[in-house]
Amino acid sequence: MSMIPTPVIADNNPYRARYLANQKMKPRNAFERVAWQFMRYSGLALVFLALSHWGLQHLINSVHDLTLDATISRWGIAGQTATLEIWFWRAYYAVLLGLAMMHGLNGLRQVLYDYFHYRPLYWGFMVLSTVLIVFVSVAGLAVLLLGVNAAATGAAVVR
Amino acid sequence: MKVHFKIKRFNPEKDKKSYWGEYDVEAEESDRVLDALQTVKWEIDGTLNFRRSCAHGICGSDAMRINGRNSLACKLLIRDAVQGGKIVVEPILGLPVIKDLIVDMEPFFAHYRAVMPYLINDTEPGERERLQSPEERARFDDSTKCILCACCTTSCPSFWVRGDYVGPAAIVQAHRFIFDSRDQGAAKRLDVLGEPEGVWRCRTVFNCSEVCPRDIQVTQAIGEVKAALITGRID
Numbered sequence: 098m099s100m101i102p103t104p105v106i107a108d109n110n111p112y113r114a115r116y117l118a119n120q121k122m123k124p125r126n127a128f129e130r131v132a133w134q135f136m137r138y139s140g141l142a143l144v145f146l147a148l149s150h151w152g153l154q155h156l157i158n159s160v161h162d163l164t165l166d167a168t169i170s171r172w173g174i175a176g177q178t179a180t181l182e183i184w185f186w187r188a189y190y191a192v193l194l195g196l197a198m199m200h201g202l203n204g205l206r207q208v209l210y211d212y213f214h215y216r217p218l219y220w221g222f223m224v225l226s227t228v229l230i231v232f233v234s235v236a237g238l239a240v241l242l243l244g245v246n247a248a249a250t251g252a253a254v255v256r
Numbered sequence: 257m258k259v260h261f262k263i264k265r266f267n268p269e270k271d272k273k274s275y276w277g278e279y280d281v282e283a284e285e286s287d288r289v290l291d292a293l294q295t296v297k298w299e300i301d302g303t304l305n306f307r308r309s310c311a312h313g314i315c316g317s318d319a320m321r322i323n324g325r326n327s328l329a330c331k332l333l334i335r336d337a338v339q340g341g342k343i344v345v346e347p348i349l350g351l352p353v354i355k356d357l358i359v360d361m362e363p364f365f366a367h368y369r370a371v372m373p374y375l376i377n378d379t380e381p382g383e384r385e386r387l388q389s390p391e392e393r394a395r396f397d398d399s400t401k402c403i404l405c406a407c408c409t410t411s412c413p414s415f416w417v418r419g420d421y422v423g424p425a426a427i428v429q430a431h432r433f434i435f436d437s438r439d440q441g442a443a444k445r446l447d448v449l450g451e452p453e454g455v456w457r458c459r460t461v462f463n464c465s466e467v468c469p470r471d472i473q474v475t476q477a478i479g480e481v482k483a484a485l486i487t488g489r490i491d
Contacts, residue, residue: 132456
């Protein structure tokens with residue numbers, strides 16, 4: 098019975114060197130890769146953001162107190178100087194809104210890409226959904242950053 | 257035991273639409289589904305068409321959808337397939353049906369060719385051969401087991417809705433060479449798999465790993481290719 102020697106790859110072996118060089122690769126098409134990574138990271142972040150929002154609304158605060166006043170206490174009133182606490186909640190909800198909208202839009206893009214093989218139809222629905230999602234995001238951000246217009250909504254308590 | 261077979265039939269020369277052919281077959285529990293199909297063809301209805309070559313789970317030509325699940329007819333036993341005395345057999349999904357259980361595999365093999373499933377190495381192999389340590393060989397051992405039966409690709413919902421998705425089988429084949437220390441074509445293959453119709457169409461449904469008759473961890477292989485694309489490293 099002959100002994101089979103354990104293969105040893107010498108450092109100066111030409112294909113070994115090329116292999117090591119191949120280990121630093123820059124993939125060409127970045128968009129789908131970035132979109133895929135975004136879905137993972139934003140999805141993970143949304144689990145915590147959405148759960149903490151739910152916990153805040155339903156466990157810490159009572160369901161019966163989900164009023165405009167409760168919202169104003171976190172988002173502030175238009176025209177009034179916002180406290181640091183209000184800025185914290187504004188940032189929290191801006192991140193929640195932004196991530197949710199972008200995560201949703203990218204998911205929708207994938208579904209449309211899968212099922213609408215006729216390009217003009219795909220692009221038509223893409224433009225429509227992008228416009229809708231941008232509108233909702235901008236409207237939400239405007240309320241968040243400018244504060245709630247309490248007079249217009251007729252809130253019971255204006256602090 | 258008596259097994260009632262419901263087989264999807266289609267003859268493009270005669271039929272406008274596919275229909276169900278129903279056959280009662282006397283079979284042993286330990287028989288394979290392929291044996292029963294052969295009984296149908298040889299003793300009941302000679303017009304039934306299906307592919308099979310080696311009949312021992314190696315050539316991968318008799319992949320079909322048996323009771324809603326892709327499988328090799330030559331590897332699946334009657335007792336494991338039968339549900340309420342019935343076995344439903346259909347051609348694999350997502351590829352054009354030529355006749356009965358025979359599908360056109362060309363779109364599948366076009367994706368296979370796209371990932372360059374051969375060793376790429378321009379350098380001289382040296383005195384004897386290109387050496388590789390057992391660890392380096394073990395790195396891609398799982399993906400060498402693929403027999404190109406198309407069970408995985410045709411069980412993938414992403415492939416069903418969009419046939420231009422390269423599909424799990426082609427990714428497994430690319431994985432086999434990308435992680436081979438003797439190969440130098442990883443960057444080229446990752447370029448192909450990084451395209452919109454490449455690995456990113458995978459939604460981690462796990463159907464592929466579930467049905468692979470060779471028990472390849474297909475979803476894991478796809479995940480490793482995704483990781484290679486993200487990090488730019490193959491280790």
